[in-house]
Amino acid sequence: MSNLSSVVQPLNFAKGLPNEHYIDDQTFIEERESVLFANWSAVAFAKDVPKVGDVNPTTFLEMPLLMIRDNDEQVRVYQNTCLHRGMILISEKSNIRGTIRCPYHSWCYGLDGRLRSTPHVGGPGQNTHIDIKRDELNLIEIRSYVFMDVVFVNISGNAESFEEVHSDLLDRWKEFDKPFYHNPDSSFELLVNSNWKLAVENYCESYHLPWVHPGLNLVSRLEDHYHLEKHLKYSGQGSLVYSQLKDENNQVFPDFEGVSDKWDTASEYISLYPNVLLGVHRDHTYAIILDPLTINKTRERIAIYYATEQAIDLEYNDLRAKNTNFWKEVFKEDIFVVEGMQKGRHGKFFDGGKFSPIMDGPTHLFHEWVATQINIGRKKRGIK
């Protein structure tokens, strides 16, 4: 079991999370329960179920999930497992016009999760039985919340509500609480040979920018950035010199309606714990969902959103392609770093690392948060 006492020390004296948290499978399982299942983790994009009846299966740390758009146009997430014999209910993205039918014995569930029929359960042609109580056999719904089109779930079911946990960020970015518009050409994925946390750590600090993203040095210098630090909630960085992307005709993307002057030249980038990386600008936002496939493999799912319907239309095709390509290149520049840190974690004398007291505050906050979640989990299990 990892020793986390030095991780929760003040920044100037703290060490980072020990190597086990990057290379030890038992610790990965501990993190799955105490860090990722016990909190609000990002698992999908709501854009992937745009219409009523759309269903989209996914897995999160092997947990089978089914995201749907119900008849009230709300996104819901269910455990994608039939309550009869544990069969996976839906294997492919599709649209359900009626009920979800298990492909094994055809138990049928409504989009509201209600068990609607149990064919032949009491013998041929007899669809009821005194001991089959349908109201006790509804689909297991997983608590979910959609923020910035990202679908968050709390698998343990006992975290505080998303609004409570993230009230600071909801308030900080309330100007972006507006409809988002997405074109499928603005989504892409990256596969990295790294533990998911290294992507979070790298994203929330600006210290690495001059070396890893030299293209930013003249347009968005290190001193133009500021830390974003909310203890036990999120951390990241902001920039004071955001400049809109332009095409050859000097066309720019339309702004979000009513955003304040602050955002004329500001942009902010936040690692929302545990596993989503967000960016906001006056004319577009993006989200990166970190999907931990194994302890040392992470799938990064990226979606870019725009402020108006016009911006996802034909006339902005080229500018959107340019923007997607810009971010893809930036995110790809980070891959060698997170993969390099993953390899470095096999150095048996590495002790979690010494933080810069000035530049590494946001990274330390994330480490402290992870350690705190692990400690809460250990306490619940009676481990001191």
Add this chain to the structure above:
Amino acid sequence: MTRFEHLNSQVIKAHKIGETSSLIDIYDLLGAEELEKGAITSGCFLLTQAYVYALESGDKRASKIHKILKYYGREE
């Protein structure tokens, strides 16, 4: 080919290509015929097949079949 063989091959084909509407047609028809003959169990079996596919596809025939199955104490 007998009528039964013809319907059987249609059922197999419809299952293969996921032609739910045809499955509802055939099972509904055969179920009703069985009930007319007084064969309640086999009639309800076939109607259940029709009912499940009607439910799955949001076909409006689901509510009519549900009423019949409920009448025979086969559905809630």
